[in-house]
Amino acid sequence: MQTLTNIDLREDRAANWYVKDETVQVAFATEPGELISREGPNRYQPGDAIVTGATGDRWVVSRGRFDPRYVAVGPNAHGESGPYRNKPVPVLAKEMTHAFAIARSTGGDVLTGKPGDWLMQYAPGDYGITERARFEAVYRPADGPKD
Known part of the structure:
Protein backbone atom coordinates (compact mmCIF):
# COMPACT_ATOMS: atom_id res chain seq x y z
CA MET A 1 0.00 0.00 0.00
CA LYS A 20 -21.57 16.51 -3.99
CA ASP A 21 -25.38 16.48 -4.08
CA GLU A 22 -26.67 14.84 -0.90
CA THR A 23 -28.85 15.30 2.16
CA VAL A 24 -27.29 13.75 5.26
CA GLN A 25 -28.29 13.15 8.86
CA VAL A 26 -26.11 14.87 11.45
CA ALA A 27 -25.63 14.44 15.18
CA PHE A 28 -23.24 16.79 16.99
CA ALA A 29 -20.78 15.14 19.37
CA THR A 30 -21.20 15.97 23.05
CA GLU A 31 -17.90 14.37 24.10
CA PRO A 32 -14.66 13.25 22.43
CA GLY A 33 -14.71 9.92 20.62
CA GLU A 34 -13.83 7.93 17.55
CA LEU A 35 -15.91 6.57 14.71
CA ILE A 36 -14.46 3.91 12.45
CA SER A 37 -15.51 4.59 8.85
CA ARG A 38 -14.87 2.28 5.90
CA GLU A 39 -11.67 4.22 5.26
CA GLY A 40 -10.36 4.35 8.81
CA PRO A 41 -10.60 6.15 12.15
CA ASN A 42 -12.32 9.51 12.50
CA ARG A 43 -11.60 11.08 15.87
CA TYR A 44 -13.93 13.84 17.00
CA GLN A 45 -14.31 16.50 19.66
CA PRO A 46 -17.42 18.03 21.25
CA GLY A 47 -19.32 20.03 18.64
CA ASP A 48 -17.98 18.08 15.64
CA ALA A 49 -20.54 16.67 13.20
CA ILE A 50 -21.08 12.92 13.04
CA VAL A 51 -22.57 12.48 9.60
CA THR A 52 -24.60 9.62 8.11
CA GLY A 53 -24.83 9.85 4.33
CA ALA A 54 -27.64 8.78 2.02
CA THR A 55 -25.71 5.57 1.30
CA GLY A 56 -25.45 4.69 5.02
CA ASP A 57 -21.78 5.58 5.28
CA ARG A 58 -20.72 7.46 8.42
CA TRP A 59 -17.89 9.94 8.91
CA VAL A 60 -16.87 12.94 10.99
CA VAL A 61 -16.58 16.58 9.91
CA SER A 62 -14.86 18.99 12.28
CA ARG A 63 -17.11 21.86 13.30
CA GLY A 64 -14.82 24.37 11.62
CA ARG A 65 -15.22 22.56 8.29
CA PHE A 66 -18.89 21.67 8.78
CA ASP A 67 -20.36 25.13 9.37
CA PRO A 68 -19.33 26.71 6.04
CA ARG A 69 -20.15 23.58 3.99
CA TYR A 70 -23.60 22.45 5.19
CA VAL A 71 -27.02 24.04 5.70
CA ALA A 72 -29.84 22.78 7.91
CA VAL A 73 -32.88 21.31 6.16
CA GLY A 74 -36.36 21.30 7.66
CA PRO A 75 -37.33 22.55 11.08
CA ASN A 76 -33.94 22.30 12.78
CA ALA A 77 -31.69 25.34 13.08
CA HIS A 78 -28.03 25.27 12.08
CA GLY A 79 -26.12 23.62 14.92
CA GLU A 80 -28.97 21.31 15.92
CA SER A 81 -28.96 17.61 15.06
CA GLY A 82 -31.06 16.61 12.07
CA PRO A 83 -30.96 16.70 8.27
CA TYR A 84 -28.44 18.89 6.43
CA ARG A 85 -27.62 19.47 2.79
CA ASN A 86 -24.13 20.11 1.56
CA LYS A 87 -23.49 23.39 -0.20
CA PRO A 88 -22.47 22.83 -3.84
Missing part, protein backbone atom coordinates in the same frame (compact mmCIF):
# COMPACT_ATOMS: atom_id res chain seq x y z
CA GLN A 2 1.34 3.41 -0.96
CA THR A 3 1.24 6.18 1.66
CA LEU A 4 0.60 9.54 -0.01
CA THR A 5 2.26 12.67 1.34
CA ASN A 6 2.53 16.23 0.06
CA ILE A 7 -0.19 15.62 -2.54
CA ASP A 8 -1.75 18.60 -4.31
CA LEU A 9 -4.40 17.55 -6.82
CA ARG A 10 -4.38 21.04 -8.34
CA GLU A 11 -1.15 19.92 -10.04
CA ASP A 12 -2.45 16.49 -11.15
CA ARG A 13 -3.87 16.24 -14.69
CA ALA A 14 -5.83 13.12 -13.70
CA ALA A 15 -7.80 15.06 -11.05
CA ASN A 16 -11.03 16.87 -11.84
CA TRP A 17 -13.60 19.04 -10.09
CA TYR A 18 -16.74 17.44 -8.66
CA VAL A 19 -19.61 18.58 -6.50
CA VAL A 89 -18.78 23.55 -3.33
CA PRO A 90 -16.52 21.97 -5.99
CA VAL A 91 -13.75 19.69 -4.71
CA LEU A 92 -10.87 18.04 -6.50
CA ALA A 93 -11.01 14.26 -6.85
CA LYS A 94 -8.97 11.56 -8.50
CA GLU A 95 -9.83 7.90 -8.99
CA MET A 96 -7.02 5.77 -7.61
CA THR A 97 -5.76 2.62 -9.34
CA HIS A 98 -3.93 1.13 -6.36
CA ALA A 99 -4.32 0.73 -2.59
CA PHE A 100 -3.26 3.88 -0.74
CA ALA A 101 -3.25 5.70 2.58
CA ILE A 102 -3.31 9.40 3.41
CA ALA A 103 -3.66 11.51 6.55
CA ARG A 104 -6.89 13.56 6.63
CA SER A 105 -4.74 16.54 7.62
CA THR A 106 -1.25 17.06 8.98
CA GLY A 107 -0.97 14.82 12.02
CA GLY A 108 -4.59 13.69 11.50
CA ASP A 109 -6.24 10.30 11.23
CA VAL A 110 -4.82 8.08 8.48
CA LEU A 111 -7.40 6.81 6.00
CA THR A 112 -6.94 3.91 3.60
CA GLY A 113 -8.39 3.35 0.15
CA LYS A 114 -8.48 0.50 -2.31
CA PRO A 115 -8.21 0.47 -6.10
CA GLY A 116 -11.21 2.31 -7.57
CA ASP A 117 -11.72 4.56 -4.53
CA TRP A 118 -11.45 8.33 -4.98
CA LEU A 119 -8.91 10.60 -3.31
CA MET A 120 -10.64 13.87 -2.38
CA GLN A 121 -8.87 17.19 -1.77
CA TYR A 122 -11.11 19.76 -0.11
CA ALA A 123 -8.29 22.29 0.29
CA PRO A 124 -4.50 22.05 0.34
CA GLY A 125 -3.62 19.63 3.15
CA ASP A 126 -7.28 18.60 3.69
CA TYR A 127 -8.11 15.13 2.29
CA GLY A 128 -10.69 12.40 2.29
CA ILE A 129 -11.39 9.11 0.57
CA THR A 130 -14.69 8.14 -1.02
CA GLU A 131 -15.50 4.57 -1.97
CA ARG A 132 -16.30 4.12 -5.68
CA ALA A 133 -20.01 3.22 -5.26
CA ARG A 134 -20.61 6.17 -2.95
CA PHE A 135 -18.69 8.54 -5.24
CA GLU A 136 -20.80 7.48 -8.23
CA ALA A 137 -24.00 7.89 -6.17
CA VAL A 138 -23.44 11.42 -4.83
CA TYR A 139 -20.79 13.27 -6.88
CA ARG A 140 -21.22 14.99 -10.25
CA PRO A 141 -18.66 16.73 -12.51
CA ALA A 142 -18.41 20.45 -11.84
CA ASP A 143 -16.66 23.52 -13.12
CA GLY A 144 -13.81 24.80 -11.06
CA PRO A 145 -10.55 26.65 -11.49
CA LYS A 146 -7.67 24.35 -12.36
CA ASP A 147 -4.79 26.54 -11.07
Whole structure:
Protein backbone atom coordinates (compact mmCIF):
# COMPACT_ATOMS: atom_id res chain seq x y z
CA MET A 1 0.00 0.00 0.00
CA GLN A 2 1.34 3.41 -0.96
CA THR A 3 1.24 6.18 1.66
CA LEU A 4 0.60 9.54 -0.01
CA THR A 5 2.26 12.67 1.34
CA ASN A 6 2.53 16.23 0.06
CA ILE A 7 -0.19 15.62 -2.54
CA ASP A 8 -1.75 18.60 -4.31
CA LEU A 9 -4.40 17.55 -6.82
CA ARG A 10 -4.38 21.04 -8.34
CA GLU A 11 -1.15 19.92 -10.04
CA ASP A 12 -2.45 16.49 -11.15
CA ARG A 13 -3.87 16.24 -14.69
CA ALA A 14 -5.83 13.12 -13.70
CA ALA A 15 -7.80 15.06 -11.05
CA ASN A 16 -11.03 16.87 -11.84
CA TRP A 17 -13.60 19.04 -10.09
CA TYR A 18 -16.74 17.44 -8.66
CA VAL A 19 -19.61 18.58 -6.50
CA LYS A 20 -21.57 16.51 -3.99
CA ASP A 21 -25.38 16.48 -4.08
CA GLU A 22 -26.67 14.84 -0.90
CA THR A 23 -28.85 15.30 2.16
CA VAL A 24 -27.29 13.75 5.26
CA GLN A 25 -28.29 13.15 8.86
CA VAL A 26 -26.11 14.87 11.45
CA ALA A 27 -25.63 14.44 15.18
CA PHE A 28 -23.24 16.79 16.99
CA ALA A 29 -20.78 15.14 19.37
CA THR A 30 -21.20 15.97 23.05
CA GLU A 31 -17.90 14.37 24.10
CA PRO A 32 -14.66 13.25 22.43
CA GLY A 33 -14.71 9.92 20.62
CA GLU A 34 -13.83 7.93 17.55
CA LEU A 35 -15.91 6.57 14.71
CA ILE A 36 -14.46 3.91 12.45
CA SER A 37 -15.51 4.59 8.85
CA ARG A 38 -14.87 2.28 5.90
CA GLU A 39 -11.67 4.22 5.26
CA GLY A 40 -10.36 4.35 8.81
CA PRO A 41 -10.60 6.15 12.15
CA ASN A 42 -12.32 9.51 12.50
CA ARG A 43 -11.60 11.08 15.87
CA TYR A 44 -13.93 13.84 17.00
CA GLN A 45 -14.31 16.50 19.66
CA PRO A 46 -17.42 18.03 21.25
CA GLY A 47 -19.32 20.03 18.64
CA ASP A 48 -17.98 18.08 15.64
CA ALA A 49 -20.54 16.67 13.20
CA ILE A 50 -21.08 12.92 13.04
CA VAL A 51 -22.57 12.48 9.60
CA THR A 52 -24.60 9.62 8.11
CA GLY A 53 -24.83 9.85 4.33
CA ALA A 54 -27.64 8.78 2.02
CA THR A 55 -25.71 5.57 1.30
CA GLY A 56 -25.45 4.69 5.02
CA ASP A 57 -21.78 5.58 5.28
CA ARG A 58 -20.72 7.46 8.42
CA TRP A 59 -17.89 9.94 8.91
CA VAL A 60 -16.87 12.94 10.99
CA VAL A 61 -16.58 16.58 9.91
CA SER A 62 -14.86 18.99 12.28
CA ARG A 63 -17.11 21.86 13.30
CA GLY A 64 -14.82 24.37 11.62
CA ARG A 65 -15.22 22.56 8.29
CA PHE A 66 -18.89 21.67 8.78
CA ASP A 67 -20.36 25.13 9.37
CA PRO A 68 -19.33 26.71 6.04
CA ARG A 69 -20.15 23.58 3.99
CA TYR A 70 -23.60 22.45 5.19
CA VAL A 71 -27.02 24.04 5.70
CA ALA A 72 -29.84 22.78 7.91
CA VAL A 73 -32.88 21.31 6.16
CA GLY A 74 -36.36 21.30 7.66
CA PRO A 75 -37.33 22.55 11.08
CA ASN A 76 -33.94 22.30 12.78
CA ALA A 77 -31.69 25.34 13.08
CA HIS A 78 -28.03 25.27 12.08
CA GLY A 79 -26.12 23.62 14.92
CA GLU A 80 -28.97 21.31 15.92
CA SER A 81 -28.96 17.61 15.06
CA GLY A 82 -31.06 16.61 12.07
CA PRO A 83 -30.96 16.70 8.27
CA TYR A 84 -28.44 18.89 6.43
CA ARG A 85 -27.62 19.47 2.79
CA ASN A 86 -24.13 20.11 1.56
CA LYS A 87 -23.49 23.39 -0.20
CA PRO A 88 -22.47 22.83 -3.84
CA VAL A 89 -18.78 23.55 -3.33
CA PRO A 90 -16.52 21.97 -5.99
CA VAL A 91 -13.75 19.69 -4.71
CA LEU A 92 -10.87 18.04 -6.50
CA ALA A 93 -11.01 14.26 -6.85
CA LYS A 94 -8.97 11.56 -8.50
CA GLU A 95 -9.83 7.90 -8.99
CA MET A 96 -7.02 5.77 -7.61
CA THR A 97 -5.76 2.62 -9.34
CA HIS A 98 -3.93 1.13 -6.36
CA ALA A 99 -4.32 0.73 -2.59
CA PHE A 100 -3.26 3.88 -0.74
CA ALA A 101 -3.25 5.70 2.58
CA ILE A 102 -3.31 9.40 3.41
CA ALA A 103 -3.66 11.51 6.55
CA ARG A 104 -6.89 13.56 6.63
CA SER A 105 -4.74 16.54 7.62
CA THR A 106 -1.25 17.06 8.98
CA GLY A 107 -0.97 14.82 12.02
CA GLY A 108 -4.59 13.69 11.50
CA ASP A 109 -6.24 10.30 11.23
CA VAL A 110 -4.82 8.08 8.48
CA LEU A 111 -7.40 6.81 6.00
CA THR A 112 -6.94 3.91 3.60
CA GLY A 113 -8.39 3.35 0.15
CA LYS A 114 -8.48 0.50 -2.31
CA PRO A 115 -8.21 0.47 -6.10
CA GLY A 116 -11.21 2.31 -7.57
CA ASP A 117 -11.72 4.56 -4.53
CA TRP A 118 -11.45 8.33 -4.98
CA LEU A 119 -8.91 10.60 -3.31
CA MET A 120 -10.64 13.87 -2.38
CA GLN A 121 -8.87 17.19 -1.77
CA TYR A 122 -11.11 19.76 -0.11
CA ALA A 123 -8.29 22.29 0.29
CA PRO A 124 -4.50 22.05 0.34
CA GLY A 125 -3.62 19.63 3.15
CA ASP A 126 -7.28 18.60 3.69
CA TYR A 127 -8.11 15.13 2.29
CA GLY A 128 -10.69 12.40 2.29
CA ILE A 129 -11.39 9.11 0.57
CA THR A 130 -14.69 8.14 -1.02
CA GLU A 131 -15.50 4.57 -1.97
CA ARG A 132 -16.30 4.12 -5.68
CA ALA A 133 -20.01 3.22 -5.26
CA ARG A 134 -20.61 6.17 -2.95
CA PHE A 135 -18.69 8.54 -5.24
CA GLU A 136 -20.80 7.48 -8.23
CA ALA A 137 -24.00 7.89 -6.17
CA VAL A 138 -23.44 11.42 -4.83
CA TYR A 139 -20.79 13.27 -6.88
CA ARG A 140 -21.22 14.99 -10.25
CA PRO A 141 -18.66 16.73 -12.51
CA ALA A 142 -18.41 20.45 -11.84
CA ASP A 143 -16.66 23.52 -13.12
CA GLY A 144 -13.81 24.80 -11.06
CA PRO A 145 -10.55 26.65 -11.49
CA LYS A 146 -7.67 24.35 -12.36
CA ASP A 147 -4.79 26.54 -11.07
